Amino acid sequence: MLDPNLMEQTHVEARGMPPIQFMLPPELEARAPAELRGARRDDVRLMVLPRFAGEPIHTRFDALGDFLRAGDLLVVNDSRTLPGLLRARDELCQAVEVRLAHRRADDLWDVLLLNGRTHIGRVGMRLTFAQGLRATILARRPDLPFLWRMQFETCCADLLDKIYRIGEPVRYSYVPEPLPLDLYQTVYAGQPGSVEMPSAGRPLTWELLLKLKKRGIGFASLSLHTGLSSTRDDVIDAQHPNYDEEFGIPEETARAVNVVRKRGGRVIAVGTTVVRALETAARADGTVAAQQGWTRLRIKPESVLRAVDGLLTGLHEPQASHLDLLSAFVEPKRLQEAYQECIARGYLWHEFGDMNLII
Amino acid sequence: MRNALPLTKIMFSLREQVALITGASRGLGRALAVEFARQGASLVINSRVNSVEALRETEALVRALNAPVLSVVADVSDRADVERLTGEALARFGRVDVLVNNASALGPTPMPFLADTSIEEFKDVLRTNVTGPFMLTRALVGQMLARGNGSIINVSSDAGAVGYPTWGAYGVSKAALDHLTRVWAAELEGTGVRINSVDPGDMDTAMKRASEPDGDASQWAKPETVTQVFVYLASKESAEINGKRFLAQNFAIA
Numbered sequence: 001m002l003d004p005n006l007m008e009q010t011h012v013e014a015r016g017m018p019p020i021q022f023m024l025p026p027e028l029e030a031r032a033p034a035e036l037r038g039a040r041r042d043d044v045r046l047m048v049l050p051r052f053a054g055e056p057i058h059t060r061f062d063a064l065g066d067f068l069r070a071g072d073l074l075v076v077n078d079s080r081t082l083p084g085l086l087r088a089r090d091e092l093c094q095a096v097e098v099r100l101a102h103r104r105a106d107d108l109w110d111v112l113l114l115n116g117r118t119h120i121g122r123v124g125m126r127l128t129f130a131q132g133l134r135a136t137i138l139a140r141r142p143d144l145p146f147l148w149r150m151q152f153e154t155c156c157a158d159l160l161d162k163i164y165r166i167g168e169p170v171r172y173s174y175v176p177e178p179l180p181l182d183l184y185q186t187v188y189a190g191q192p193g194s195v196e197m198p199s200a201g202r203p204l205t206w207e208l209l210l211k212l213k214k215r216g217i218g219f220a221s222l223s224l225h226t227g228l229s230s231t232r233d234d235v236i237d238a239q240h241p242n243y244d245e246e247f248g249i250p251e252e253t254a255r256a257v258n259v260v261r262k263r264g265g266r267v268i269a270v271g272t273t274v275v276r277a278l279e280t281a282a283r284a285d286g287t288v289a290a291q292q293g294w295t296r297l298r299i300k301p302e303s304v305l306r307a308v309d310g311l312l313t314g315l316h317e318p319q320a321s322h323l324d325l326l327s328a329f330v331e332p333k334r335l336q337e338a339y340q341e342c343i344a345r346g347y348l349w350h351e352f353g354d355m356n357l358i359i
Numbered sequence: 360m361r362n363a364l365p366l367t368k369i370m371f372s373l374r375e376q377v378a379l380i381t382g383a384s385r386g387l388g389r390a391l392a393v394e395f396a397r398q399g400a401s402l403v404i405n406s407r408v409n410s411v412e413a414l415r416e417t418e419a420l421v422r423a424l425n426a427p428v429l430s431v432v433a434d435v436s437d438r439a440d441v442e443r444l445t446g447e448a449l450a451r452f453g454r455v456d457v458l459v460n461n462a463s464a465l466g467p468t469p470m471p472f473l474a475d476t477s478i479e480e481f482k483d484v485l486r487t488n489v490t491g492p493f494m495l496t497r498a499l500v501g502q503m504l505a506r507g508n509g510s511i512i513n514v515s516s517d518a519g520a521v522g523y524p525t526w527g528a529y530g531v532s533k534a535a536l537d538h539l540t541r542v543w544a545a546e547l548e549g550t551g552v553r554i555n556s557v558d559p560g561d562m563d564t565a566m567k568r569a570s571e572p573d574g575d576a577s578q579w580a581k582p583e584t585v586t587q588v589f590v591y592l593a594s595k596e597s598a599e600i601n602g603k604r605f606l607a608q609n610f611a612i613a
Contacts, residue, residue, distance in 0.1 A: 078502070080445075161431070161447060164439075164442070180442070181439065182438060182441070185498075187501045188501040189502070190454065190505070191449045191450055191453055192446040192449060193450075206500075206501065210550065219505070
């Protein structure tokens with residue numbers, strides 16, 4: 001049982017406007033990537049939602065370039081997805097599902113401990129994994145009490161090797177079968193660190209990116225290592241816990257953003273993670289500075305976006321905190337109407353689903 | 360037609376370069392690891408689990424040259440292993456600038472006629488020699504394209520160009536690898552990422568001795584003597600070279 005006093009700290013402030021609400025029919029949950037139905041990775045649909053006025057346009061994802069201009073800049077999150085779901089046994093040989101959330105040090109992770117969908121865990125709990133890997137639960141996170149700090153007895157490259165060998169990608173019930181980890185990578189993925197795929201960039205192909213480059217549309221990358229999108233507890237998830245996530249913006253990306261803004265081009269974030277990172281690093285004038293660190297920035301409907309002009313993203317679940325972030329780009333009422341249109345047209349949701357460009 | 364390059368004896372620096380070499384436990388892979396380390400590269404070296412002791416020896420040789428090195432035991436024909444190798448390499452060094460697809464399978468020895476080759480053996484050779492390099496290149500080329508530079512080197516063989524009896528599965532795989540190189544090269548043209556193949560020629564390696572037990576090893580080159588073209592292709596000096604097939608022993612474009 002979670003301590004209600006500790007839970008209090010994760011409550012979201014009243015937001016002053018009604019949340020976007022809709023029912024997502026189960027048949028609109030993408031169960032697998034396009035490639036597994038024999039299609040190209042970019043064979044998904046795209047809804048283009050004008051940011052300030054106008055009706056949504058419904059098209060195919062590979063038409064993305066039709067809505068971009070020379071001088072625009074796409075900024076992607078190049079964090080590579082790790083196999084963040086590990087199976088262990090406790091001292092009594094009980095099965096424990098460990099979901100990695102955030103890497104804190106070479107041998108330390110914040111983790112979610114589950115038995116089915118039930119949260120478990122206690123200080124001192126000792127866990128044994130395959131490959132001779134062992135770990136101990138050190139403490140509960142005071143600010144996010146459903147997460148535990150776990151210390152592995154192995155560290156660094158050896159720990160990463162074992163995580164790769166025993167882990168599988170974090171998945172939710174709408175993905176019925178475990179899928180190979182490479183299906184959870186974007187085509188530009190670099191250093192690993194995300195426990196869930198930065199999925200907005202998943203349909204991007206190099207064929208398209210190189211074509212856009214020839215047309216004068218820039219490409220830059222940053223890293224934000226994603227945490228878990230769900231705690232598997234609907235009550236906690238509805239409170240939108242505010243995770244801290246590690247990010248890094250390289251010099252050349254900061255420079256590219258600043259040049260594009262100065263020349264009047266648009267900075268288009270590929271994914272909510274990119275918005276979070278760039279807005280964390282944004283100065284009042286909208287320029288950004290290269291930096292590395294952790295962000296807890298929560299972008300709300302009333303937030304003023306300084307560095308980012310547009311957003312390429314997936315379709316998000318009802319109540320998801322991502323919808324708050326989207327509402328900073330587009331009026332919630334128009335977003336809600338656009339989402340209803342997507343449902344009526346049979347768009348697919350989640351990480352392997354269809355896409356939305358807000359611009 | 361062969362164009363000799365006027366570069367044979369020049370040393371090319373690999374300082375600041377991160378290179379991943381598959382099949383680095385022995386033979387050409389080990390020689391490349393040592394030479395790349397000597398030229399200043401940081402290294403990810405790889406072999407399959409049955410060569411792990413030999414891989415550790417390569418690692419020791421590279422360490423002795425003060426090169427940062429990560430050893431990853433992985434089978435390049437295995438999809439999950441390719442992702443693990445890629446992830447561990449990128450986690451350690453942040454990027455991979457040079458990929459040498461050197462790991463290769465010969466199939467059973469003495470090598471059989473195609474008519475006597477089992478379907479499993481044929482598929483195994485193609486999986487290691489063609490699908491493996493495809494998967495690993497695919498996994499690493501994206502971060503090269505994102506930076507706008509990188510070099511991929513596929514290790515080929517004249518068995519891919521000439522139909523020698525008993526070299527069926529291996530020869531087919533090397534012909535396919537050469538064509539993989541050509542298509543990649545066409546797609547990568549102008550991106551700053553280049554891909555080339557190198558036929559190292561007859562070398563005195565364990566693989567060569569297994570394939571030709573009655574051959575005259577004294578006629579075969581030592582792997583250490585054919586590394587120059589690889590260093591050249593890994594270096595920034597070859598930034599404009601894409602889609603070419605090199606003969607290592609006289610450093611010429613085939």
